[in-house]
Amino acid sequence: MSTTDLGYAVQLAFIVGAALFVIGLHLMNSPATARNGNRLSAAGMIIAVTAEIAFVSQGQIGLGNWAIIAGGLALGGGAGLRLARTLQMTAMPQLVSLFNAVGGGAAGLLALSDFLTLNGQRVLPGDVPGLDGWRTFFILADILVGSVTFTGSLIATAKLMGILRGRPILIPGGRIVSWFAVVCGLSVSIVLILAGAGVVTYETQVLYTLFAVALVCALIFGVTMVLPIGGADMPVVISLLNAFTGTAVSMAGFVVNNVMLIVAGALVGASGAILTRLMANAMNRSIPNILMGGFGGREGTQADLATEGGTVREVSVDDAAIQLAYASKVVIVPGYGLAVAQAQHGVRELADLLEARGIEVSYAIHPVAGRMPGHMNVLLAEANVPYPQLREMDDINPEFERTDVALVIGANDVTNPAARTDRSSPIYGMPILDVDRAKSIIVVKRSMGRGYAGIDNPLYVNPKTGMFFADAKDGIQQLIAAVKEV
Amino acid sequence: MNVGILIESLTVFVLAILLGFEVISKVPATLHTPLMSGTNSIHGIVLVGAIGLAATADGPLAAGLAFVAMAFAGANVVGGYVVTDRMLQMFKRRPTAPTADAGQAQKAPR
Structure with a gap:
């Protein structure tokens, strides 16, 4: 079959479809218009698919072929719809x-x-x-x-x-x-x-x-x-x-x-x-x-840096809650651990509590936090965090010096100051969130385990840092309860 | 292959890539996941090709390939758009009551 002799109408429909894709993507420039952009793009898709069906239906196509089209679409579309609706x-x-x-x-x-x-x-x-x-x-x-x-x-x-x-x-x-x-x-x-x-x-x-x-x-x-x-x-x-x-x-x-x-x-x-x-x-x-590949798997990268020498200071729930409750500016730094623990709703609840006390709360989002571009933004949006509170790295970094408490939840490598200072570190030179410049740091973490890069994080032995060992979701719930008590 | 068609197609291809760079480089980091998911649904356009394939398929091999292609592309298109929409409806400037109709219910300047 040659598609070069497509009916003109079908060709025009394709141009309309392609234009809608471009306009739809353009509207993705702002969260306010993005949803309409996606709908325009979907409209373009429907137009293109309808045009193609109209085109092929003019040829001599058998019942079997229609069955393939309808059956394949129903099976795939149904599965896609189910996944898209139900997946967390x-x-x-x-x-x-x-x-x-x-x-x-x-x-x-x-x-x-x-x-x-x-x-x-x-x-x-x-x-x-x-x-x-x-x-x-x-x-x-x-x-x-x-x-x-x-x-x-x-x-x-x-x-x-x-x-x-x-x-x-x-x-x-x-x-x-x-x-x-x-x-x-x-x-x-x-x-x-x-x-x-x-x-x-x-x-x-x-x-x-x-x-x-x-x-x-x-x-x-x-x-x-x-x-x-x-x-x-x-x-x-x-x-x-x-x-x-x-x-x-x-x-x-x-x-x-x-x-x-x-x-x-x-x-x-x-x-x-x-x-x-x-x-x-x-x-x-x-x-x-x-x-x-093989970043974390590389031998010899696990050079025991500062953590060996320094001591880790553990902080209790109540201490952490008091620090948070009496801060005037808190920056929350989410990472993949937050996604794994499904802690986004808890974090939002904690932030609401703090804001109700007049504390300025914002979120510092590293571009590669999580497992896909913008991963943290979607999770926090799901928890109803207004998007203007989500701050990009370059935007928030200068503010850490004025921050009373940086609350790190399930993030590791993107906060590792070794990236700035230690030339021998495998992540040396990677832009990081400067949480170590905050007046105090609370790290919610399950254990002293290393991040995915498999390297030690000197942040954890910083005298300003208090480690709060807990699963992100569970830890946040404890913090919420403790902040309410304060 | 017809040389005219080849040149035309290449022209369109190159321009579309440049257009893509231009349009997408302005998307803020906040929207990177929906952007990926949205472009994901756009590559579901392969469904159009799959329909063409299914319409001309004869013999069990061609029919089988066409069926799988239809199912793959169908999942891509439907799932992609639905999940992108689901994501985007969550992006709000200010929190609204959970029951309120998302987005549009905000005070619109009159």
Whole structure:
């Protein structure tokens, strides 16, 4: 089938749909308009899908094909709807990752089916041999990127759900397998593209085999790429996989010759690329460095720094409550521990209590706190925290000196002053929240365990710091009770 | 592959990427999760491709692939938009009573 002779009306509908996507994304610039933006984007999607259904219904399509369309949509849509409605907000990173997997998977399937059902003839030189190299290129780009996204996102989802360990998983020889998959997949692809361009000729059977090899290499690479990456690097990984999915969809657009897919995929690819860069900058690490993985697993990084020498001062609930209740400015620093413990509602309740006493409360949000970009913002929004109270790192850092109490809940590496001072620290140079500049610091933490980066935090032995050992949710409840007593 | 179509598609592709950079670099950190989730639903546009595939599928292999592609893309689109909407309705400037109709019920300047 050629989609080049789409009815004009359908083409116009696609332009409208694409425009609505762009306008919808533009409205994401402000929390006040974002919801309408998302609805506009959904309207664009409905228009595009309706137009496509109208278009295909004009062809001779059998009942079986309609059954595939309706059945697939009902099954997938139903599952998606159920997940989207019922999943807790703390589970957002894995859901986004899962949608990356299915999106990338669907894009890969388009090219796979295109190749298989046409008996590989798209990869055989056609009327214009030189140009068919391009067609092969797009088919392969779609399959490779789609497959890497599919398996990579599934692994990321499994890590985020706790099915797989969040810490870097290093399989012996894993890096060699990765490199082998990359080199093998790319070289086979080049051979196939040359075949498509008519430079070299092979039997169809050989083409099939080569094609299968490229596919398997990509699937393997997705797994070996994400496995060694630690939990704290997840914001970067999810953004990157999001960019990959967009790219795969865009390539699929070239394969099935549909401008709508090209535009929408490119928008997503661009957005994913920007977020990936922002996240990597926030950790002061390059994207290749993160992808090489094994951050926390690296031997010798657990150099016992200041914690060895200093002593940890434990603070009781009542002491902590008194400090909070008589402060005039409190900054709450949330981290992944808050998400794990589902403590966001408790934190909001505590903040309300403090505000009722006339205390100024704000939240300091590190860009990579949590497991996906903006993770903390969503959780606190769920707990009804007004978004103007959520302050970005650069905005809040100068205020720590005037802060009476910095309350750190489930955050570790993003508050580690070693990033500023200790050149030997693996996170040296990473921008952090300057909580150690506050007049006093209370850290709610389950134990003295290290953060995901696996390094010690000198903040905990700072004389100004009181450690309150408790699960975030439980600890906050105790604090609430104690503050009420004060 | 038709050279005219190739050039046209590449043009659209490049411009769309640049447009994406332009539009998205202004999104504040507060909205990064909804932005990801929203762009996630947008890549569900692959559903349009899947419909085209399903409409022309003949034989069990093609039908099977098309069915999986439809289900994947369907989950992507429906789930993506619903969850993004669910997230965005929580972003409020000021706390409202839990029962109040979210967002719009605020005092609108008249």
